[in-house]
Amino acid sequence: MQPFLLAVFFIALTVGIYFFMNLLYLKFHYSVLMPALTATSLIILFLSFTDVSYNAYMVGGEWIDRLLGPAVVALAIPLYKQRKLLFENLMPIFTGTLAGVMIGLTTGITLAKSLGFSDVLVSSLLPKSITSPVAMEIAEQIGGIPSLAAVFVMIAGFTGIIIGPAVLRLLHIDTAIGLGMGYGASAHGIGTAKALEYGAREASVSSVAMSLSAIFGSFLAPLFAWLFHLI
Amino acid sequence: MKLLVLLLQIGFLYGFFILGQLLRELFSIPLPGSILGLILMFTALSLKLFPLRWVDSGATLLLAFLPLFFIPATVGIVDYFDVFTGKGVLLIVVLILSTILTMAGSGLTSQYLSRRSEAGKELS
Structure with missing residues (x-):
């Protein structure tokens, strides 16, 4: 097939599968039906059955x-809309995000x-708690593999929403700030979608935590990678 | 008309991304161009260089479809399936442990600090 037609076909396939899987998720609302997971899996299955590289x-x-x-870049807009919440709770949110990013990187x-995992794998795993598009860029910068990073990010997300509720209950984390920061950071x-089940304020805090983690992580991940001799 | 406005807004956001990429290359800043673009956009909005409505609906649309945009890159995992065989399963254990510790650390720290500052406000 001509490259142009092939491109159009794969764009249509991806968008089509995404829309269908999104409808399914919106109808049933099970976390395992999140389109990021289901649509990706279906496209992988399609590629393996058709032997397309x-x-x-x-x-x-x-x-x-x-x-x-x-x-x-668009993440700046919800962050800007939540600036009142951010500046009224600047210390808890900043320190909480910083703690989360540093604990995540160090552990x-x-x-x-x-x-004994290889440096490539460690570098790919490092940005796991950072939103996928940024995590992929960070991983690439510190010698990891972007698509592996994206999968690790997904595993971290599902850990957060499956084991997270029990962890938060056990630690008596029950305020909007505590819950939102826990899920977002x-x-x-994926965590922000879960935080919305607790309430709008929890989700707002979580979305702020997610954007700030991406910013802090971009600064700190290369630094930690260098400190631990990955780069 | 509405579609044109959306396209213009997405183009505007794209411009900030390109600007971030340029700054990154020009000054060898070790940050992703997209994050530089995010910081520039947040700064520009805070300084009221242009109103929020210039970018609002375009940004909302892009963020609603964010999961779609990272599907192609994630599909790239097909070339690395062997990572998860054998010892690789332990990677999942590492991910789970580290994610839980991250959650506990950020949740506890922020909750402790926000309670302390609220107690302070009530005293004063």
Whole structure:
């Protein structure tokens, strides 16, 4: 097939599967039906059955990929809308985000290194609690593999919403600030969707935590990677 | 008309992304261009260089579809499936442990600090 037609076909396939899976998720609202998980799996299945290589798929896929950059810039808008909440709770939110990012980086590196995993894997795992588009860029910068990073980010997100509620209850984290920060700083967008089940304020805090984690993580992940001799 | 406005707004957001990329390359800043763009956008809005409505609906649309945009990159995992075989399963244990510790750390710290500052406000 001509490259142009192939590109159009893979764009249509991706968007179509995404919309269908999103409808399914909106109807049933089970976390495992999140389109990021289901649509990705279906496309992987499609590629393996049709024997199409990833590079061939990306002839179309890269056009969708290009919207990641502006979408990250767009995170500034909810952050700006929540500026009152942010500035009224500046200390708890800033310190909480910083604590989360630093604990995530330190435990991620030390645990994975002590188990003898390669530097490439450790670097891919490092930005796991940061929203996928930013995590992929960070991973690439510190010598990791972006698509592995994206999958690790997804695993962290699901950990946050599956085990998170019990952890938060056990630690008596029950204020809007505590809950929102817990979900947003550890489980990014997936956690923010979960925080909405607690309330609008929890979700707002979580979305602020997610955006700030992405900013702090971009500064600190390369620094920690360097400190622990990954780069 | 509405579609044109949306496209213009997304184009505007794209401009900030490009600006972030340029700054990154020009000054060798070790930050993703998109994050630089985010910081620039937040600063520009805070300084009221342009009103929120210039970017609001475009940003809302992009963020609503964010999961769609990272599907192609995530599909790239097909080339790395062997990572999760054998010892690789332990990576999932590391991810789970580290994520829980991150959640506990950020949740406890922020809740403690916000309670302390509220107690302070009531005293004064």
